[in-house]
Amino acid sequence: MNKEEFKKTALGGLINNPVFVLVLGMCPTIAKSDNIINALSLGLCTAFVLIFSNVIISLLRKAIPDKVHLPAYIVIIASLVTLVQMFVSSFLPDLNDSIGAFISLITVNCIILGRAEAFAGKNKVLPSLIDGVSMGLGFIAAITLLGAVRQLLTIIFGSGFFDKTMGGFIVLGLVMAVFNAIFASVKEKQRKKTVLIEREVA
């Protein structure tokens, strides 16, 4: 793995942010970003499953026959989720009350199966680990940002809108639009730069 590849993989969580760019794993992102604690803890659980599923799947990528690779991936992910579920329900009962239902739904979070299919099933262990960490951090950052914005808005405007599902939809839409605008302006700047350089060369 050379430096260029490492950089590309490690920045994957930012450039290909699972929530804002790939638009994967929307259900937990909207449902459990109602306050910052729920958001951060669900983000951590998801990142844990993502990192370990990436590592295990890339270790087993030669042993899993191609025809049954999807069921095999799902079973690996589901077993990891069961581990997290057991841990949370026995050590963190309060957290289990607030995000318990969504921990079992990590199994069907598209980010995890998506990374397994697109990356871990084709790459060696170390790149898969880096990809998992980067994507996991990207997801934690996105969901925690949303949680923070929604909690702030709830404090300002009172509860009843921004801590409900409808507020989640609207805040995510607005934040996504802001990100789109930022990405577009960055791209525009880069384009102008290359045009200037081309002119100078000419």
Next chain:
Amino acid sequence: MIMDYFLAIISIVISGILTNNVVLNQSIGMCPFLGVSKKTQSAIGMGLAVTFVITVASCVCWIIYTFILDPLSIGYLSTVAFILVIASLVQLLDIALKKMSPTLYSSLGVYLALITTNCAVLGTANSVISQGLDFFQTLITGLAIGIGFTVALILMAGIREKQELYDVPKPFRGFPIALVTAGIMAMAFYGFSGLSFT
């Protein structure tokens, strides 16, 4: 006694379709809701496919949990068992649709396989088990949630078909405007939460 049971069934139906709509009130099952809601025709097909999978999957999961996992006290394996049931059901549906309706099959595309990872299916199976419903109630819950999902999907598709004609600000094009639309729809559906049959 029978009256109580009947009322419980009615409240399951109302809550599944309106007051506790799976997409707009619980934000479960967002991927197909945002992905397949561009055309009304494929939205209807997707809604029916998901309704079928949710209903059959929650019934099969209920049977497996009640007669296998619970007696052997290995309830903690439920996530693994349920996801296997759902994945095989979707595979079956895939084969059946390919044979019976190739046009619908091609319009659903990759989202058909993605029903496996639709949170609404696993979420319903889990919630049915955790509420301790009986078999008939499970069947009705599955149907009601599926219909609620279909209603939300078709409404959304209708709105997005109209939206194509309007000049949306550039950063909002695509998913952001769809999310804001969904938020406004969710507000409307939140109005139903005053309905109560218990």
